[in-house]
Amino acid sequence: MQNNDKNNAASANKIKIALLGLGTVGSGVMRVFGENGDVMAFRTGATIEIKTVLVRDAAKKRDFIEDNVVVTENIEDILKDEEIKIVVEMIGGINPALDYMTRALKAKKSVVTANKDVLAEHGGELLQLAEENGVDFFFEASVGGGIPIILPLRKSLSANRVTEIMGIVNGTTNYMLTKMTEEGASFETALKEAQDLGYAEADPTADVDGLDAARKAVILASLAFNTKVSLKDVDTKGIRKIKPLDIEYARELGYVIKLLAVGRESDKGIELAVHPVFLPKGHPLAAVNGVFNAIFVRGNAIGEAMFYGQGAGSLPTASAVAADIVEVGRDIVNGTLGSWHGNPLTEKKICPTKETESGYYVRLLVDDKPGVLGLIATAFGNSSVSLKSVMQTKRSIPEHAEIVAITHRVTHKFMESALDRLKNLTVVDEIKNVIRVEN
Numbered sequence: 001m002q003n004n005d006k007n008n009a010a011s012a013n014k015i016k017i018a019l020l021g022l023g024t025v026g027s028g029v030m031r032v033f034g035e036n037g038d039v040m041a042f043r044t045g046a047t048i049e050i051k052t053v054l055v056r057d058a059a060k061k062r063d064f065i066e067d068n069v070v071v072t073e074n075i076e077d078i079l080k081d082e083e084i085k086i087v088v089e090m091i092g093g094i095n096p097a098l099d100y101m102t103r104a105l106k107a108k109k110s111v112v113t114a115n116k117d118v119l120a121e122h123g124g125e126l127l128q129l130a131e132e133n134g135v136d137f138f139f140e141a142s143v144g145g146g147i148p149i150i151l152p153l154r155k156s157l158s159a160n161r162v163t164e165i166m167g168i169v170n171g172t173t174n175y176m177l178t179k180m181t182e183e184g185a186s187f188e189t190a191l192k193e194a195q196d197l198g199y200a201e202a203d204p205t206a207d208v209d210g211l212d213a214a215r216k217a218v219i220l221a222s223l224a225f226n227t228k229v230s231l232k233d234v235d236t237k238g239i240r241k242i243k244p245l246d247i248e249y250a251r252e253l254g255y256v257i258k259l260l261a262v263g264r265e266s267d268k269g270i271e272l273a274v275h276p277v278f279l280p281k282g283h284p285l286a287a288v289n290g291v292f293n294a295i296f297v298r299g300n301a302i303g304e305a306m307f308y309g310q311g312a313g314s315l316p317t318a319s320a321v322a323a324d325i326v327e328v329g330r331d332i333v334n335g336t337l338g339s340w341h342g343n344p345l346t347e348k349k350i351c352p353t354k355e356t357e358s359g360y361y362v363r364l365l366v367d368d369k370p371g372v373l374g375l376i377a378t379a380f381g382n383s384s385v386s387l388k389s390v391m392q393t394k395r396s397i398p399e400h401a402e403i404v405a406i407t408h409r410v411t412h413k414f415m416e417s418a419l420d421r422l423k424n425l426t427v428v429d430e431i432k433n434v435i436r437v438e439n
């Protein structure tokens, strides 16, 4: 279509939409419409107009809303309005968001959402509902904020067998770990700053305990490996146990600590985990700092690819939401609504954590006396765990020392056996931390 024709089509067509939620992300979407509405209309072939917004408190002062936009607390004003063709959910949490999206799809309205909580638990049923009702259901902002990753996995990489997907997918914890590493900030200070910047979830325990990243891992793994996975399949650990000393040892040994979501497919099945890891400083993900996220994908045709950008925040997330709105708009203009029905999902075997493999960092508080190192090396050796390096440091507690060991790659069940042996040694006072080492 020539530009003039497209402009004509844009002025002839008007697509009305509703926003559910006007918080960090919703207000960002409003701003993107204000600043880029003309480009979006050009690319859609139609003008997209925000007709109605749903909020919890309609009396709250919101300067950025234009006068012609209806602000309501009643979802029926949107679901019963036949003019509204796209419902954009940015409330968060499971309910009422799930209920509103379900009813919107049943009312034959396309849905765009940034809500990984709902997707990780109910994504399959919502996609099916969209298919049954011949409408679109898009969710680019649910993983990696502004980074395009859902569309690349669905389309650009569809000719690959993906064997590994590894990502820094939580902006809050990456921001915190960066502050703790680069500025020596405390856990509490770093968390408060991430909250003030609008990165954290309403309940930030979902960020720091790894649940937010686990939800994103479920979404990524189901698209990358075409399989049904659920939250219980993700071995999930957060960053609460990471202490300044672990960060210091990582630095001394040539690593950085990152919270990674990991999905791998092998003969053992699908391995799924979220955990802090020691990453060598030269790894592409090691340089991803602050609120930035990155998703590293290994495919048998493309080789290695990495997707990088801001993983949270008002405008970056709104960029992905607004792009999905344009995508639905194009489908409306072209008469192709509901043309993506999701890749069919199989049910592949999940690899149990005890069968997964990696190197490990182990930090022990031990009695400072002759023979201790030998006893510890024997405990590892008797469990078939081979040590790559060991260092001993004197710490402030009298007659105690700290031993830091890095193991070679080992199956997790052998590592568990070694930890049991170490716990039973009288010279070991405490196993301070155990963190995986990725190479």
Ligand code: NAP
Binding pocket: 020, 021, 022, 023, 024, 025, 026, 054, 055, 056, 057, 058, 060, 089, 090, 091, 092, 093, 096, 114, 115, 116, 117, 141, 142, 145, 198, 199, 200, 201, 202, 311, 312, 313, 314, 317
């Ligand atoms: P938020 O700042 O807490 O905003 C939530 C909005 O939803 C508010 O406008 C609130 O209304 C409205 N709301 C809450 N409960 C409601 C209800 N029962 N009925 C009607 N409206 C209700 O949340 P957010 O950070 O924008 O996050 C929104 C979604 O985007 C979540 O799914 C989140 O996980 C996802 N996400 C967020 C980011 C980010 O960086 N923040 C990035 C990617 C994805 P009031 O204004 O009246 O209180």
Ligand code: HSE
Binding pocket: 142, 144, 145, 169, 170, 171, 172, 173, 199, 200, 201, 207, 212, 311, 312, 313
């Ligand atoms: N709380 C999330 C994060 C928001 O910090 O990454 C983006 O999903």
